[in-house]
Amino acid sequence: MRKLITVILLVIIALGIFISLQNIPFGISRAKLADHYIKNGQEETGAANIVTSVVVSYRGFDTLGEVTVLFLATIGLSAVLATLKRKEERKTEKASLILATGCKFLFPLILLYGAYIFIHGHLTPGGGFQGGAVIASAFVLMYLGCHEEKRIHEAGSILSESVGGLVFLCIGLIGLAIGAGYFLYNFLPKGEFNTLLSAGIIPIIYIAIGFKVGAELSKIIDLLMEES
């Protein structure tokens, strides 16, 4: 009986969303602000990736809020999981030689790929959050393959997370101190278009975000796997 009511409610919600999306024409531009970003985004910020210029330059304050939310989630998770004790000791087999060697071989390659994603955030699709998630998945591979052998270096993880957040804040405050005087003002020279050292402060912010998100997500996996 309860399942029938659930299914009927889901069908009503799906119909409502379907009918309300029918009236929105798909693919024509309606927003003037989006037109301004597409037309002038390239020469105002100097980044080749328009999504990056919106996320970091035009809406940089919202990105700061998102980074703060991730930080609070990690703090909350570590506060809850630090007091739990492991119920019983589970028997785990040691990893075979092929698996351990394969994981150790793949780990620096995946780290390199994640670093490539967040360093070239202003040129190719991607950015800080995507690169940080790829770095965290490299650490998941190490935890799954070489269990009980290696763990994340605690001090390094805490250091990279804190320094990443502080660099983001300090660059914003430097923009407030000099120049036209607003937070996250782009004060470095824009450089030549479509090269690595272009677009002002955008690559620096994305490198800081990449370090921070990678360290946070890896610490979450570390807390869940080894809660003892």
Next chain:
Amino acid sequence: MIIIVTSLVISMLAAAIATYFFKDLLSAVIASCMVSLTAAVLFFLLHAPDVAMAEASIGAALVTAVFVIAIRRTKRYEE
């Protein structure tokens, strides 16, 4: 093109319905990972590569890993 998109959407719906009907929780987690993966492919076909990368790396890799670790700490079969 329309055939590819239709088959992807049908497989995503089938995986989502299968998540409900599986009694083995590990199979249900793999089915929901399939939903995230299909969503990432559809995002890429709609010309949004940043969203596709975020969905694939976070939804299909990290969320599935966290769910599998949680199943390992609790029970594996429903009811």
